[in-house]
Amino acid sequence: MKTAIHSLPVLLLLLVAVGASAQAPGDRVLALWPADGMWYPARVEARAGDEVQVAYDDGDVGTVRADQFVPLHWEAGSTLQCNWRNRGRYYPGVVERIDGERIEFRYDDGDRETMTISRCRSLPPLER
Incomplete structure (x- = not known):
């Protein structure tokens, strides 16, 4: 037997949750x-x-x-791996700033680089 949802807040929460993944x-x-x-x-x-x-x-x-x-929701403080100088090798670090598709990134060894987000990747969501 199906039961109706009589609570507007619960219904709105369900709609937001479904819409967020679509x-x-x-x-x-x-x-x-x-x-x-x-x-x-x-x-x-x-x-x-x-x-x-x-x-x-x-x-x-x-x-x-x-x-x-x-x-895609990277922000300052996100831990990523980025392709250092576009040479095909990814190294870990932290996002310092994002502006649209541009990212300012600090590698764990202290080097910094400004690039597009297309040069970065992320660990699986559960491992971040």
């Missing part, structure tokens, strides 16, 4: 890249049921399940 084409997300288990910036291309087609910032495309992407 991503539309064009939205920025972090999406799992299965080959290395890391999460990279991407843009939602299309959604079909529980799957989302994403275009990763490096040009790759892929299809991920709902549990394999999250809204």
